[in-house]
Amino acid sequence: MIRVLLADDQALVRGALAAMLNLEADLSVVAEVSQASEILGTARAVHPDVALIDVQMPGVDGLTAAAELHRLLPAIRIVICTTFGRPGYLARAMAAGASAFVVKDAPPAYLVDTIRRVHSGLRVVDPGLAAESLASGASTLTPRERDVLSAAATGATVGDIARQLHLSAGTVRNHLSAAIGKTGARTSAEAARIADSNGWL
Amino acid sequence: MIRVLLADDQALVRGALAAMLNLEADLSVVAEVSQASEILGTARAVHPDVALIDVQMPGVDGLTAAAELHRLLPAIRIVICTTFGRPGYLARAMAAGASAFVVKDAPPAYLVDTIRRVHSGLRVVDPGLAAESLASGASTLTPRERDVLSAAATGATVGDIARQLHLSAGTVRNHLSAAIGKTGARTSAEAARIADSNGWL
DNA sequence: CGAAGGGCATGACAAGTGTCATGGGGAAGC
């Protein structure tokens, strides 16, 4: 019996996934959490074989939590599950020690199959997404460029960002200009959109 | 036995929801579709009692499809289901003839309960979301303002938008300026973000 | 009909943004 821990912030999706997985004779959902911060403690308590973790969660994101889980409890296999098949997410998931990466577009049988494979020690990655990930390449954004882009993505002006990050307006413009160049965008708003859609923020 | 039609673009979520609903003795998922454009034809073929429709779908969105379904097959009760509890979505869903509006944060039992209530002729709306919807009020954006904001949301510049909509740059600036005023934003990027988060686009 | 309001447009001004050149300080690597 493969013991599964479910982490997803949307109760409806989480419950539905649990129902589906429990239909499989060799799978058992032994815990459900709605926040990334609860993953570690729950994992210590219930000793799951596999943790199915969503990327998008309030507070700490799933990838960060996955990295911590893998560092402290390496015996637990991690399957990262996400709505958005962003290349950057895949790269970060694998770097975090995940054994598999599943997009929510995939057929249900694929997820079940993935959990079984992962439990037997294999790594599972969607080939199409892997290709896209390699094609788009890793982000060349510097940490500071990420900071200003993240702020810009919320619609903040140069002045707002400068105040938020305690920088001069000129510096913010420089970082934004660099980010615009690297993303191939023509405005900071477009650069933020591109970086976000690649999972770089 | 309540016959349910499921419409959600994410195969994993769709399959999981189907598994969960089929566990209920009085519910039966009789059809699953992944695109809004397939809803009407499938509904005609299988005669469901209730249609559970996600807002976010590629191509035609769920709300538009729901309106059409309700117009042509008014006997079918419609439950709108969405990840984002945006006030505008609720308003548009009710205007489209939906009988219920469920956020994916809700507990699984709530969805099952909602389907039963809807089938018996009741309308079900999350009280918190209804309050928020009334508080934020309806969009006062004109159709043209929505157009330019939608384009701006993708990171397009004033010039880009002008070419896309076959307008002069000055006109685009006027519409954007009006939208900025109505949303209380300070830049077009922020206005687009606000309008989107309210479900006005 | 006449008024009101949305869509479209122009022109002009102030403010914000993108780019570039330039320079200082600090950390990492050969």
Added chain:
DNA sequence: GCTTCCCCATGACACTTGTCATGCCCTTCG
């Protein structure tokens, strides 16, 4: 120790954006 790269900053310039006044055409509505 020197180079390289990132971070931070300044200043200047061209360009884009946001605002406002003004006007015309059209549809809707009392």
